[in-house]
Structure formats: structure tokens, C-alpha cells
Amino acid sequence: MSKKCELTGKSPLKGHKVSHANNKQKRKFIPNLKNVTFKSDMLKKNVRLRVSNSALRSVDYKGGIDFYLKGVKSFKLSQRAKKLKNQILLKAQ
Numbered sequence: 001m002s003k004k005c006e007l008t009g010k011s012p013l014k015g016h017k018v019s020h021a022n023n024k025q026k027r028k029f030i031p032n033l034k035n036v037t038f039k040s041d042m043l044k045k046n047v048r049l050r051v052s053n054s055a056l057r058s059v060d061y062k063g064g065i066d067f068y069l070k071g072v073k074s075f076k077l078s079q080r081a082k083k084l085k086n087q088i089l090l091k092a093q
Helices: 053-062 065-071 079-092
Strands: 013-018 024-029 033-040 045-052
Touching: 033 053, 033 065, 045 053, 045 079, 053 065, 065 079
Parallel strands: none
Antiparallel strands: 013 024, 033 045
């Protein structure tokens, strides 16, 4: 399973773990991902996505997955999220 957020596109970053003696060891900074089930009011179904904690907070702030997907740019989204966005935009018309 990919370690990438389906809504924001956040993925692991590379860097160094630096000790007090300034010794550097390679490490990965992994995003805080969670499997979350969102309820889509427009599509009248539940949507299960793997999202980061910051994306979850953004969805709550926007007022739900429908409003979040309407306002976000498509290049950040995964293929599944792009399909959901297109379905929501078609229902809104």
C-alpha cells in the first residue's frame, strides 16, 4: 500500500537523524496516514480513503468531503479522488 495521502499528495520525505554529536544517519519522514470513511451527501454513499491527519482536519474545516473536493486542485488528488470529484461535480449541476 502506498504511503501517500489521497487528498493532499503528501508522501515520505528523506532526511537525516542528527545526534547530539552531530552524527548523521539517513531516515524517512513518513506522513501520518489514516484509513477514514467519509460520508458523501451528494453521492449518498460512504467513501473510504487513506488520508493524512492534516487532510482530515482540512476536510472537517471545509464542511465535508463534498465541499473539500469541489475547492481543491485536481493535480494533488489520487486517481480515486479525481473520480469522486468528477462524480460530485456532475451531481452538482
